Amino acid sequence: MRGVSVRDALDGARTAIGASGSESAALDAELLLAFALGVDRAALITDPRREITGPPVRVFQDLVRRRSVGHEPVAYLVASKGFRSIDLQVDSRVLVPRPETELLVEIGLELPVGARVLDVGTGSGAVALALKQERPDLSVTGSDISADALDLARVNAAQLGLEVEFVEADLLEGLSSEWDAILSNPPYIAESERASLPPDVIGHEPELALIAGADGLDVIRPLIAAAAQSEARLLAIELGAGQAGAVAELVAAAGFTEVAAHRDLAGIERVVVGER
Numbered sequence: 091m092r093g094v095s096v097r098d099a100l101d102g103a104r105t106a107i108g109a110s111g112s113e114s115a116a117l118d119a120e121l122l123l124a125f126a127l128g129v130d131r132a133a134l135i136t137d138p139r140r141e142i143t144g145p146p147v148r149v150f151q152d153l154v155r156r157r158s159v160g161h162e163p164v165a166y167l168v169a170s171k172g173f174r175s176i177d178l179q180v181d182s183r184v185l186v187p188r189p190e191t192e193l194l195v196e197i198g199l200e201l202p203v204g205a206r207v208l209d210v211g212t213g214s215g216a217v218a219l220a221l222k223q224e225r226p227d228l229s230v231t232g233s234d235i236s237a238d239a240l241d242l243a244r245v246n247a248a249q250l251g252l253e254v255e256f257v258e259a260d261l262l263e264g265l266s267s268e269w270d271a272i273l274s275n276p277p278y279i280a281e282s283e284r285a286s287l288p289p290d291v292i293g294h295e296p297e298l299a300l301i302a303g304a305d306g307l308d309v310i311r312p313l314i315a316a317a318a319q320s321e322a323r324l325l326a327i328e329l330g331a332g333q334a335g336a337v338a339e340l341v342a343a344a345g346f347t348e349v350a351a352h353r354d355l356a357g358i359e360r361v362v363v364g365e366r
C-alpha cells in the first residue's frame with residue numbers, strides 16, 4: 091500500500107471486509123482508516139487523493155485483517171463507540187452500544203425532575219451516562235454483575251465528567267429498593283439463536299451479556315420480580331424480536347398495571363415499559 095491514496099485504500103478494505111460478511115463494509119473501512127490516520131471521517135471525504143505512507147499503512151492493514159479475518163467489532167478495534175451525544179470507550183469487557191438501546195434513554199428522559207434511576211446491566215455505562223448527560227437533574231446509578239464492565243463504565247464517567255455511581259450487583263440483589271425507575275438492557279438471546287449470531291458478536295462480545303437460557307428470558311424473569319419488590323413506579327426492559335408479548339404479560343402480572351411496547355426504528359417491539 092505504499093503510495094496508495096485514501097480512495098484506493100478504502101476500496102481495497104471495503105472489498106476485503108465485505109467478503110467477510112460485514113453488512114457495513116464501507117463504514118467499517120472509513121472508521122478504521124480514520125483511526126489509523128488519526129483524523130475524522132470527514133477528512134477522508136474531503137481529501138480522497140491523500141497518500142498513505144509510513145506507520146499508518148501497517149496499522150490500517152492490521153486493522154483490516156483483524157476485521158475481515160478475525161471478525162473483531164470495529165468499536166473494539168478503535169476502542170470507541172458513539173451513543174446519542176456521548177462517545178464511550180468500549181472493549182471486549184462490554185457489549186458494543188447499539189442504536190436500539192437509545193430507546194431506554196428516551197423513556198428515561200420523560201421522568202420527573204430529580205427521579206432516582208437504576209440502570210441494570212449497565213455495561214459500558216451507555217444508558218446511565220447518556221441519560222445523565224441529557225438530564226443532569228436525575229440521580230442515576232448503574233449496576234452490573236461484571237466488575238470488569240464496571241471498571242470501564244467508571245472510566246467513561248470520569249472522561250465525560252458525569253456523576254453516575256456504579257455498583258456491582260446481581261440484578262437488584264443487595265441494592266436499595268428506593269428507585270423511581272429501573273431501566274435495563276439485559277441479556278435476552280435464546281440459546282437456540284446462538285448459532286445464528288454474527289461472528290463478530292458471538293466471537294468477541296461477552297456471552298454473559300448476550301445469552302439468557304432456552305427462551306432468552308432467564309434474566310428478565312428475576313429482574314421483573316426484583317423490580318416489583320422495589321419502590322420503582324416505572325420499569326423499562328429492552329428485549330429481542332418476538333419477546334414483547336411474553337415480557338408484557340410478566341410485567342403486568344408483577345403489578346405494573348400500565349404496560350406498553352415501544353418499537354425501534356426497524357419496527358420491532360424493542361422495549362416493554364410497565365408503570366404503576
